[in-house]
Amino acid sequence: MILIIVSMVLGVVMIAVSLVALHTKKLQAAILAAGVLSLMTSILFLLLAAPDVALTEAAIGSALTTAIFFYVLNKIKNTHV
Amino acid sequence: MNFFSVQGISLTIGFILILIGLWGILTQRNLIRIIIGFTIFNNGVNLIIVALAYMKGRTAPIIDQVVTRTDAVDKVADPIPQALVLTAIVIGVGVTAVMLSYTLRMYRAKHSLEINVFTESKW
Amino acid sequence: MYKKLFVLLLLAVLGWSFFTLLQTHQERQSLNPLSKHYVEKGPDEVGAPNLVTAIVVTYRGFDTLGEVTILFVSAAIVGLFLKTENRRRKYKIRSTSEILHAAQRLLFPVMILFGIYIFMNGHLTPGGGFQGGAVIATAMILVLLTNPESPISHRAFNLLESVSGFSYIIIGVLGVLLAGGFLDNHILPLGKFGNLFSAGAIPLIYSFVGLKVGSELSSIILNLNDVQKDDK
């Protein structure tokens, strides 16, 4: 039961975060939100008895992807100036 | 199915994420946001895969002190989708990286990130 | 506006179709025959306590090869894209905080070791080549953050990538020659169940995967970093 509640809360937050990611004004915030979404997904993966996947999602989906996004965004901003 | 279970909730969230991702892909103008839409979309897909592997009350498919070889069959979640989703995640990051490099090049060409600017080839 | 409404309508239909799919879905109460086989026979056949690893590296090792290839080709494409602007330009090094430098000096070796640990133990504990590789790449990001001009050689990563990739293929082919098929882990003895050096070639394969993924991800980052430098 606790698991259900936790996952529901997590789910609501995830949906909220994903909407933020799409609709926030600042791109940095959007990218961060996507990263946070990924992190939360990885927590949910843990709940779903998938530690391997959780680890991968955290390391690749969350950390690395966000880093790549930021590198590119940075680059674009630099070009703009 | 029972929507009021961990699996049910996870699956539902997964599908909602897919739809939100698609919404982003189809309505956002900014290329970076479209790509964010794709990461959300992929997150949803991955979540669905993992959720399908889940069985109530079961634990990670790793044999150790708690889960012995003999009772593993009744204790662990389905390892196959978990193995698949590893692949899917890695593919996701590869695709995202390539898309972002494309975005970079397109930005250089036109100094814009608006998707409706890039329509040189058409009809 | 109309477009958005239209998209909403489309997504509603799509959502409805997903909903019907979910409705028919039944949660399983027990493992299906295929995964049952993996769980029951996996330890004997492959010798890896982490069943996910057993599937990823051996049973479905061919997928993993494909997945490594995807990262490989992504890294190559990023390289291809950004190659033209690979001219090095001198510019002032941004001074970064002393704390970051210290942290980097301290953390970097630890993270690399941690990454190696993760993929070496992939067959025993959660984690493996991808996760370990990602950790290594994160360490690289750390280095680049503190000093974007770090003399990290692309070449070294390329060589590492090539060596690990090629070794991976060699192991795969050895499987054809010595054991039951491509990427069969039985080319090495299975060893004692649960040991570090067990599960046949899995630790070896996962190490190469880890090194390869690490170097691939790092080279994506490095290439992007080069672009950074270029435009200052």
Added chain:
Amino acid sequence: MVTPIHLVSVALGTAFLLGFTKDRNWKISGGLVLLALLLMNLISGSWTYALFFGDQVPVQVFTAGFKPPFSINLQMGRFEAAITLMINFAGLLGAIYLFDRLKKAGRYAFMVYMVFILGLNVAVMTRDLFNLFVFMEITTIATAGLIFLVQTGKAAAAGLKYMIATSIISGVLLIGIIFAYSLVSTLNLDGIIDGGLPLIKGGAMVVFLILIALLLESKPFPANGWGLDVYESAHPGIGAMLSVATGPMIAYVIFKVLPISGGAWNHLIAITGIITFVGSNFLAIKQHNTQRLLGYSSVAQAGILLIAIGLQKELGHTFIYVAAGLLMTNYFAKAGLFWLSGLIKGESLQDWTQLKGRPVLLFLFGLFVFSLAGFPPSPAFFAKWELIMQLASHGGYVWMVFILIGSFFELIYLTRWFGQVIGSKEKSSAQPDLATHRLVPVGIMGVGLLGTMVFFLHHYAPDLAIDFIPIIFIAALFILDFLPAFLKNTVTILAMGWYLLQHISDVQNDTVRLIFFLIFLAGGAISLLAGFSYKGKRIGYYPFVAMTFVGLTGLVTATTTLGFFLSWELMALGSYLLISRGKNAQKTSWIYILFSVGGAYLLLMGFGVSFAVTGDGLLSSLGIAARALPAVGILLTIGFLSKIAAMGLHIWLPGAYAEAEDDATPFIAGIMMNAGIFGLILSLSIIAGHPFTWWLGWLGVITAVGGNILAAFQEDAKKLIAYSSIGIMGYILFALSMNIQMAWMAALYYVVLHFLYKTILFLAVGGVIFRTKTREMYQMGGLIKKMPLSFISVLIGIIALAGIPPLAGFGGKWLFYNAVVMNGWYLQGALVFFSGVVAFLYCFKLISAIFLGQAKDRYRHIKEAPVWYILPQYLLIIGLLIFSVLPELVLQPVAHALRSMPGEGIQWDGHFAQTSFGYWNAFIVMTVIAIMFVILLAWLILNSRKAQKVKQFDMVFAGETPFTPETSHVAYNIYAPFNKALGFLVVPVTTWFWHATASVTDASANHLRKWYNGNGQTYALQMVIYIVMFYLIIRGGF
């Protein structure tokens, strides 16, 4: 045998090894890549050989040492071997073609290229659904990388569109796969197929997700804008790979995954295929960008392949030939065209004029284009034939119609493109890039295509039942085209004579066939004599002459519908190419081929229906089929009507005849046109007495009247004769529509007669034009003194034409009116009679405008037409005279052949022909007239001393040059009063109709293609719409 897994290890090992090299060591990296691709070719090639020609059985390759479903397995069967060979071969040639590009981009590019080829190979071989997903993903990512090889902003945008589209697809696919796993507990394809997904609750939705994703990957119309943009923006070398390597991969993947639906999706796939085929070809009509056009065409080809895949059950054992024919044609031709387009500087179709003056490249261009368009003997021709036949026999008439409509659209743009290149007067100033490493792959594809043609010809040989020596002869002429024209002319004439002697015994027992056989071969050989007047090489003339004649003779000797149709198409193609050689023939030749092939498609349908009824492809069973379904005969008849240019379908004819070269017109008009009659005889004999023929009779009347009236108003000598041909065709059509012996006799009589005088007239006028360099009659005049021999020919020709005694034309009329009266078609007969009167008008105009009156000053020193023009005329005149005096030589055997037809025949008594309505003795008529002629001539000569001699060339313009010089010619617009009276009859309704059809088609294609607005997001939206629409549509079905 090397295990197929080494396709993977070689490709990936090489890709990984490339990391050791440096960019400047391109020789090493490039060499490694080429070596690896060569090895992969050897592996796939050896498997292909062993599986098709050896006793090798298909093998399963297990990875990781476990059997499926526990681990991933690859399959190497016939399909896999052949398709991986196609992929690897294209990969090798593509790498050579792209070598300098790849080299410039560095080792990364080589890596991406290797991985691309690898992904394709595994996607074909794997039997695991998730593995399929992974390797398709590898392919798409690698493709995205390769798109950017050209490094333009356009390519970057196209690449991103591609990524967006494929990412959506892979998401959908992945959801489908994982739910499939959760339903049937396996990822192994065979396991999933056995699992019976459609029967499980929710399974239909899973099937939907998987198949819609794969379908979208095949770029179905109209959710394929992303694919087209990629074709347009990527390097042509990459476009080629997408079309000929990725395309077959996706098609095969669909083929192998399709059984998961348990057959429920087969027709859906075929329907999407046909929508794609028709839609893409339609939109391609307005395309001017070469690569985009090729993209549309590639998508369309994928569509027709999907039709075959979806209808595999209906196709039965012929499926493999249909699929292989379509696949191979697209493979060789499309790769060749894409690679050629890389040689051309510029993106527009017009830029291909750079190929002018390069016969080998032009030949390859034509070979590729016409193979794609499905002309024989391209594999696509046989594939479409098989497809139509099998569809017909399963009652799939709607399929048939749509396939032919799509093919017709395809034909429109392909032939227009070809015509633009051949017929355009401007030649692009830019020089094509003729690097050897780019030319060689194109050449190899050409050779490959020819090889496949040989294979298919060989396979269908028993069905064709035609002689292959002529086809080899055509090929030889292509190869020997560097020889001087007179040599080739001699060889061609001799070959025709030889063939005539060899094969006359085959048709000896069938008088009707014999007549046509003789007209085609003997008549053809005589008409070719005129060709000796031309010097130089005339590159690209004789191969097509040979093609036309081979087609013509094939019509006569064919015993099967396939043989007949193949000959028909060969003739159409050959004559089209001849006509398109004319100076201003670009548009007219295009219209000609459209009408020809449009008619041919009706024939194809007719044959299809016949096949459906009788199940065999024999010409002799057409009659049986038509008794069951008269549609057979009606379709065939309408098809043939377009060849004889019946009113309404005639607009191609005047232009085509007029613009063809002057020595080509005689045999196109005088000889080839009889093919249509031959066909009509075939088709009308099987529906004799059907009410439809009454309408045909009227059509014949209209054609006769219209053709003759139009002829009278022409100022262009060749057009005048051309329109008169339409008139004669009207007579013949009218006669054939009557189901009585006398009428058919008249028709065949006219066939022979028309052949004789039409060839004479065109040769004579051709000779005049050869000297005067103009076709406008008002620029001629008074040539009687300079060209008396030509004058006599024309005179004899028009006497025969007008049906004035004593020449044979009179006999024709006699037979004709007998027939009309016997059949009771009085009104029609009267109208035809009226048209005969009109014929006098243009006959007079022809002779007076050219030969009588004042000569122009500039022709003061003009000579008689060349002897090689005169000689065939007089040979034919001799024939005409013999025929006039002794018509029974032809009529008696004809009567014998037609004896089973209803109605009264002719009673012969020596030269004396009698029917119940009267008698006719050609010999006596001739004798009487000859005596009268001699008397009159003598009188004339005796009295001519009194006549005043008028000098020619004494025209005076009162010191000023006339503003409109044509008005100074007496015969110019001579029939203006008639035009005022009868003008309403010649309102160009038909022309208006066809023009309107064409512009509506053009405009709507232009409008519809705006759907592809170039915005990647819109494309994504279109895909989602496609998915949703598909879902909504099939939800009713499930």
